[in-house]
Amino acid sequence: MRAIIYARLSPTPIGEEAKGGNLAQQVQLSQALCDRNGWTVMEVIMEKDSSASRFRVVDGRKVSVRGEGWKRVVELVRTGKADVVVARHYDRLYRTTRDLVELVDLAEETGVHLAAAQAEGVLDLASPSGRLAARIGAAVAENETEMRIERQMLGHQRRRDSGRPFWSTRPFGFERDGTHRAEEAEALRQAYRDVLAGVSLWSIAKSWNAHGLLSPYGKDWRSSNLRSVLLKPRNAGIQTYSQWVEKPDGRRVRVTEETGTSNWKPLVSESMFRALVRYLSDPERNIGGGGRRKALLSGVVRCSKCQAVVTQGWSRRNAAGERYRIYTCSGGRCITCPADPLDSYVVRQVIARAEEWNSTPARNASDAQRETELLAEELVISERRTALAEMFAVGDIDASTMRAGIGRCDADLLRIRTALGDLTAKQVRVDLGDIEYLWEELDYADPDRIDYARSVVMQVCERVELLPRGRGVREFKSDHCRIAFRNPWAGVTVG
Structure with a gap:
């Protein structure tokens, strides 16, 4: 045979x-x-x-x-x-x-x-x-x-019930038993603050690599793997459970869900974590290609006509064969503007308000009260969600009633946690310090300086818009830009 x-x-x-x-x-x-x-x-x-x-x-x-x-x-x-x-x-x-x-x-x-x-x-x-x-x-x-x-x-x-860590490999910032690895943990905490302040993932990854702070696999950091680490719920002490689910068409997909709090100490608060998740998941955020930023205001300034963000480009060559940097509307070239004069104007306006911002506290009374109210509401809804599951377990309600009630609770919890994340993001402040010489120090060959300047601009300015310059007008004037400044004293109680 x-x-x-x-x-x-x-x-x-x-x-x-x-x-x-x-x-x-x-x-x-x-x-x-x-x-x-x-x-x-x-x-x-x-x-x-x-x-x-x-x-x-x-x-x-x-x-x-x-x-x-x-x-x-x-x-x-x-x-x-x-x-x-x-x-x-x-x-x-x-x-x-x-x-x-x-x-x-x-x-x-x-x-x-x-x-x-x-x-x-x-x-x-x-x-x-x-x-x-x-x-x-x-x-x-x-x-x-x-x-x-x-x-x-x-x-x-x-x-899941024990809440203990179950990691196949040591995660960045932690030991296998759930304790913190000091240097990595502090770097992660600072990264959360930096990202919410407007610093790019590329700059943070560059800094970590320069200081020899490598991944648990001994690899250099990139924007992609850094983003993945920052989005891990374990950093906020949230336990997750992942499993492969078979779809009706035979495809197997990995589904991850949060299962509650863990018994390891979190690196950052839950509100800080959810603020970062919301920021990195914002579809309007100009994430680019994950590399170094080449312009101060690209992705920050918007076109007043179509509200699209501006991107950096280059002008046509003049009679002498020279070109200069410009900002162009990404929605259809509605408006273009010379880049250097616009950068200079916006930075000078920000510097003029440095003293006002440095004299105000990062946290105001209304935000503190709102956070307390949201935390109390979150506790009540979480207890209600647990009670629904217990009522189903003893037969007081049927499965459809339990699912409907838990669905409403989950929607309310998502709303509350989003609001808490927004409040936390507001509290992240860049230390403006002595920025009178910000423009002189800004070096386009050093992306770290660009990131710092962008974070300052994003903190002080709520909105920056380009206005039409008019036919035949080449030079930049102050009335070609409209800036809406944030109020640093909004909601602050004095005395």
Whole structure:
């Protein structure tokens, strides 16, 4: 008989042993069985991280999704190049009765047999006794899968209830036991304040790399991986649970949900974390390509006609072949303006208000009162949400009532936490200090200076708009720019 040896390793969760041994051992046992029976091995096919029980929906019915190796086995059998498929155990070939139906159809079509190195005899799926033995094996394999899933779910539930950290690798800012790594923790706290003050992710990443503050994997920081770390709920002491969810079309997506507070000490407050999430997720935020900023006001100033942000560009060459920097409306070139005069004008206006801002506290009385009210409301709604789940558990309400009530609570909590995040963002202030020489110190070759100047402008100015200069007007004048300044004393109680 001509044989195909098939070896497969299932995807293995972290912390569990691989199911089915290793591939080399599977092949060795299967080869020994072929040698004992005098079978000629036509091909050895191996697959790693391949499941025998996945499926997708096709025309309203579930169809198994097998790896490319198994598809090769079926192809060889259907073309008459094999009489028997050999594996270490039958669960390498099928794990559900649905898979077994497909194998029975294949056996009736081609007459192929199945053989397992750790089982006596050969399964003839064309015979009633062979199919009975196969069904029993499939039922056992399905039960084993269901029990494993149940054990994993109970284990995850225990970890969620305990609130203890469960990290496969050490996260930045923490040790594996949940304690803080001092230098990284302080860098993260400062990064939250800097980002909310307008400093770019690129500048922060550059600073961390320059100080030798690398990722837990020993890699340099970029805007992308820094952004990912800042958006981790664990930094605010929020515990999350991630799981793979099978979609109706067979796709598997990873879903992460917050499950409550943890028992490790947070690096930043929850309101600070949610303020940063809101800021980085703002669709109107000019995130660019994640690199260094090349202009002071690009993405800050808006066009008064279409409200699009301006971007930096270059003018056409004059008769002498020279060009100069300009700001151009990104919405359709409604307005253009020379960049250097506009930068100078806005910075001088900001400097004129430095003393006014430096003399005011960062936190005002109305914000403090509003934060207290929001925190009290959040506590009440959280307790109401917990009470709904307890009422369902004892049978006082049905599932639909519980889901509707929890949905309303979650919407209210989202509203409250968004408001808390906004209040926290308002409290993040740039230390203006002595900025009278800001314009002289601003160096376009140093993006860090650009970031600092931008953060000052964004703190003092609520809105900066470009106005039309008029036909034929080339030079910049003060009436070509409209600035709405923030009121540093809004809501502040004195005395």
